[in-house]
Amino acid sequence: MADGILVFAELKDGKLAPVAKQSLTAAGKLAQAKGLEVTAVCIGKNIEAAAGDSIKCGAAAAYYCDAAELEHFVDESYAKIVAEIAAKTQPRLIIGGASFVGKELFPRLAAMLNSGLAADVIAIDWEGEEIVATRPAYGGKAILKVSPNGPGPRLVTIRAKAFPEATPAETGDGKIEKIAYDSVRHGARAKVIEKIRESGQSVSLTDADIIVSGGRGLRDPANFKLIRELAEVLGGAVGASRATVDAGWIPYAHQVGQTGKTVNPKLYVACGISGAIQHLVGMQSAKIIVAINRDPEAPIFKVATYGIVGDLFEILPKLIARLKKA
Numbered sequence: 001m002a003d004g005i006l007v008f009a010e011l012k013d014g015k016l017a018p019v020a021k022q023s024l025t026a027a028g029k030l031a032q033a034k035g036l037e038v039t040a041v042c043i044g045k046n047i048e049a050a051a052g053d054s055i056k057c058g059a060a061a062a063y064y065c066d067a068a069e070l071e072h073f074v075d076e077s078y079a080k081i082v083a084e085i086a087a088k089t090q091p092r093l094i095i096g097g098a099s100f101v102g103k104e105l106f107p108r109l110a111a112m113l114n115s116g117l118a119a120d121v122i123a124i125d126w127e128g129e130e131i132v133a134t135r136p137a138y139g140g141k142a143i144l145k146v147s148p149n150g151p152g153p154r155l156v157t158i159r160a161k162a163f164p165e166a167t168p169a170e171t172g173d174g175k176i177e178k179i180a181y182d183s184v185r186h187g188a189r190a191k192v193i194e195k196i197r198e199s200g201q202s203v204s205l206t207d208a209d210i211i212v213s214g215g216r217g218l219r220d221p222a223n224f225k226l227i228r229e230l231a232e233v234l235g236g237a238v239g240a241s242r243a244t245v246d247a248g249w250i251p252y253a254h255q256v257g258q259t260g261k262t263v264n265p266k267l268y269v270a271c272g273i274s275g276a277i278q279h280l281v282g283m284q285s286a287k288i289i290v291a292i293n294r295d296p297e298a299p300i301f302k303v304a305t306y307g308i309v310g311d312l313f314e315i316l317p318k319l320i321a322r323l324k325k326a
Contacts, residue, residue, distance in 0.1 A: 008096035009040040009054045019097030021165035028058045045071035055172030067181035075104040076188035083112045091153050098157035116148025117155040122162040139281045160206045161264040209266045210236030217272020221249035226316045233323045257282035275300025
């Protein structure tokens, strides 16, 4: 097997996504320890510049497949392309983000390559010649060390913000090669007809350093205006519990938890959220958790860094006013 690490450099609006830069950091550290080279793969439309950016972020080489058919993510097509590049480069390890894209792509890729997959990891290291990945399990109540195995390359997806983003250099010196898109080899049975971007939130939940989330304690969907106002003052994103999404108070894109998004911000403010295990799974790795709830026995206080027992309708307006003043 060739000595190299392949990074699936996920793109967002044609540019390297934050989790791609974090994946390049993780790969770079592992490569340096073993004297390996990092190769990036970018897939999308009008992305030659993104391939160059992956070189600036530490990759020694980059492959990119650029076609109108690849503008929107389709796991079948993307997996075929990554598998083709893996067959060409024979890497020891393939790394990507545990994002919506990564969660769809990497299980399919693992099956195609007959490879083991360690998903949503927060640390990776070598143990001899094998990879050992650290990942939370059982809703974060346990930390497991796992080694993916199999005849193919090891596959790993990293949790957002578990690694720092690679800082792009002014220039990059590396080989960039275009892979021609072939509808026969790379085509998929499904295709994206239309992509509708939700308005009203400029900060992605998975990329946000600050998230303010609301739960059923808000009592009415109109009261999410308090959550939005606090998030705007803090420069953060708006999150929500599953109960509020199921009730139709706010779109699914805002849901944090086991069946929503797993987030890892520097600050997570939970307002009127009791703290069901399904919600805690998605946010308890936040660096600082502030919980506001009337019930002193609410489970959210068990994971909170700071807890405020009180009426959020009294606390939030005062907090917003004080922050605006500051």
